[in-house]
Amino acid sequence: MSDAVKSRLAAMGLKLPASAAPVANYVPFLVVDGWIYLSGQLPLTENGLISTGRLGAELDIEAGVKAAQTAALQVIAKLDAACAGNLDRIERIVRVDVFVASAPTFFDQPKVANGASDLLVEAFGEPGRHTRNAVGMAVLPLNAPVEIAAIAKMR
Numbered sequence: 001m002s003d004a005v006k007s008r009l010a011a012m013g014l015k016l017p018a019s020a021a022p023v024a025n026y027v028p029f030l031v032v033d034g035w036i037y038l039s040g041q042l043p044l045t046e047n048g049l050i051s052t053g054r055l056g057a058e059l060d061i062e063a064g065v066k067a068a069q070t071a072a073l074q075v076i077a078k079l080d081a082a083c084a085g086n087l088d089r090i091e092r093i094v095r096v097d098v099f100v101a102s103a104p105t106f107f108d109q110p111k112v113a114n115g116a117s118d119l120l121v122e123a124f125g126e127p128g129r130h131t132r133n134a135v136g137m138a139v140l141p142l143n144a145p146v147e148i149a150a151i152a153k154m155r
Helices: 004-011 061-082 109-124
Strands: 029-032 035-041 090-101 131-137 146-154
Touching: 004 109, 029 061, 035 061, 061 090, 061 109, 061 146, 090 109, 109 131, 109 146
Parallel strands: 090 131
Antiparallel strands: 029 035, 035 146, 090 146
16 A cells, blocks of 8 residues: 655655654553554654754744654654554544743744644645644753644544
8 A cells, every 4th residue: 555645755855754762651652442642752853852942032933843843753753653654544633732842922832833733734635634732831851842742543
């Protein structure tokens, strides 16, 4: 079976990263009755976090959007692992929670979260449209600017 999601990512000049290992005592995802529950994903590449700090202090919206896109690629990598390498099994991205490390005066968390949402919709098409939370946090693990958790439904 073809993997349309990976083809779309390739057309965007993107490829799935190696799925990052958990940084503490938890599992990266659980599959329960066809539902995939993902633990929070950081904007990690093979070189570590792409940036650190808080939006509105050390980082601007553009850096936040890039961090959200990178974390969304980690989400897709985890979904790929949950689907045994066949992302065509994803029926729907149901919910995406985007946590944005924010300075007290930063109020553009939704603009940062759009980096993840837009990528998921581009990659999955209509099944990538999801409900979403975009919330500001004082700090995130490893001083990451963004963390993303998600729930998806598998065929």
